[in-house]
Amino acid sequence: MKYVEEFRDPKLAENLAAVIRAEADSAREYNFMEFCGGHTHAIFRYGVQDLMPDNVHFVHGPGCPVCILPVRRLDDAIELADRHGVILCSYGDMLRVPGTKRRSLMVAKSEGADVRMVYSTLDALKIARENPDKQVVFLGIGFETTTPPSALAIKQASEEELENFTLFCNHVLTPAAIRHILDAPEIDPEEAVRLDGFLGPSHVSTVIGSQPYEFLADKYQKPVVIAGFEPLDVMQSVLMLIRQVNEGRVEVQNQYARVVTREGNERAQDLVDEIFEIRPAFEWRGLGSVPESALSIREKYAAFDAEKRFEISEKVSREVKSCECPAILRGVKKPKDCKLFGNVCTPETPMGSCMVSSEGSCAAYWTYRRAETLAEMAAERDLEPAQ
Amino acid sequence: MCLAIPAQVTRLGDDGMATVSLGGVVKDISVELLDKVEVGDFVLVHVGYALHLISEEEAQRTLAMMAEGGLLDEELAEIAQEGEAA
């Protein structure tokens, strides 16, 4: 696989690891937040942490669209499938996420709702064409990467006058979330993590470019390196961040230059702008209400907006109490700090979204680093004074 | 987030669709999000859509940087100059 295997080469990895070890200043700590779940997944799947010196730390950010979707919005999607009798199409990732009372789309399906896993909005459109007498709703989730395909689907449906297709729009915006983490007005300063820099999103940036992150360097004085998702991309980006920190530079650098430009994909941006507008605020699991952080469908395309076509009831949605997903998503706690981790919360019986999504931090620690994490938890328990 | 993979365009349709090939797997995807694409180009595919072209030149540059221990452009240029001078 061209452009994949080269970036997993063990020799180059060894080389990069040696340079990082040589250049990381042993007198200080480096805390870098990888915003994207894709980076979290790559770091754990390839054991990148094992090749880093002890003073280089990854702080896992909220960049997993499955994890940050609030329970309320998931409950709404389940209601669409349950009560309005639609064919609800979703990417596979969302199907097992527990909503209120741990009821997921998969459970709704087993109870008779017509929930279908699709790979692409193209498949959802096809299902709408093949079932003209049924309403087909596509559950749109994701960051700027997944938004253009949703926009195209609406445009296509509009051109074809496909009257039975709507989008339940939950698309969210990356820069707004990063800004919110740094402002973090609601976070106790004592629990806040000092971040020395960001590994910037890979595929989000192919669409929006590197330009939208420049405020991070200008206003917040945080180094940023747009990083690819392959393990060597992550390692090289860490090296670039270490160099910025060591030299006192604060810049937006682009390690993922093979697909990311400063401007991004302007055709896709224009299309998104034509179909969507910015919501005044949107609820993120873990972050609370974040201003101007999500998209809704413009009035012109209201006919394709599931929120306008169906009456979605007011409801009280509940997350599992004592689930630490919110703090973990902000990077202020680690999965081992959650009492539920590995105890009652596992990928088979997930209590929160961070354990369901393969990009969630809890799932990553459980799946790839369980042995070490459980040992650490046991050691910490032993240290606690007897009560 | 956002699983996406590099694949090579092997056929262009006239309906905004294209066939791509990735290590022996072929798939029909939409290239509507690209301004311009030709057979032979490598594109980044996400949920059935090509998001961006892949630059071979930049990929080679990145790999060269990794091989040099992640040296920055200027340092690479310096090495090249020294090489020429020698």
Next chain:
Amino acid sequence: MTPASKARFRKGERVAMSHGGGGRAMADLIRNIFAHHFANPLLDQKHDATLIARPEGRIVISTDGHVISPLFFPGGDIGSLAVHGTLNDVAMGGGKPIALSAGFIIEEGFPLDDLDRIAASMGEAARAAGMPIATGDTKVVERGKGDGVFITTTGIGVVDDAVDIGPHRIKPGQAVVLSGPIGDHGVAIMASRQNLEFGTQITSDSAALHHMVADMLAAVPDIALLRDPTRGGLSATMNELVDGADFGLIMDEAAIPVRTEVASACELLGLDPLHIANEGKLVCICDMDKVQTLLDVMAQHDEGREARCIGEVCADQPGFVRMKTAIGGMRVVDWLSGEQLPRIC
């Protein structure tokens, strides 16, 4: 279809409730399709139950239900799979095959043409393996209450008294050998499912492994363990072994063979090849100094030509399967959680 077989049922004929009703229609179905393709001396006894002469050694028995969709896939079909699946389980116990029983649950309306193809493939696989289908059963369920056809097979075999295979013989320091590239079956199946729509030349690895196993046991009689990594892939098999055990397993990602097409399909769908199903592969645990002997024997068979040592049994971190990653890090290898769903992130 040959003219001779055409006469066995009407063109376009479908399975009706009467085919499972115990009357003439059922007798015709059994004679014209199953008995026609399975024909062997054991089945020809025509009893309610089949008598088999007592063999020397111990009896091994295994059963497996087959509910695969689609029924026909590149490299096989539910019929050959129903033979290989059970036959391999018998072989993993160190058994030489004796006979197979087959139970069919058929959905009303299922084309007889398809049933005939499946039975033909099953008969052929059983003959090739030297494991006659000695007895069977047919039931028909109403339309909508099945998914075409389900086949449950039970196999019996005989194990030499000298052979002792089982998890109790696994010890730290032993080697883990894998017979070939992983994930072919699962990817071939996914490629032929309608909603995923991708093309690949990959075919299922569905195959009978007992000939190779017989040669392996002849060369290295003290093999500690044999397992075929089917559903849940290699990771499930490895995790089953360490579950509650006083040892762990360490694999080397670079040593695990995966075909490019399988790796690519996994990248496309966001899946891990370690979780993808196989139907013609085996994992063998043996003493480290026997590895080369085994690899030499396995290389004599199509099913083992790409066999490799992929890891070892370790004493530290008991209960965990770990893997040295392609770039030199370490990670745990977990079971597949939930259903295998393609993901976007």
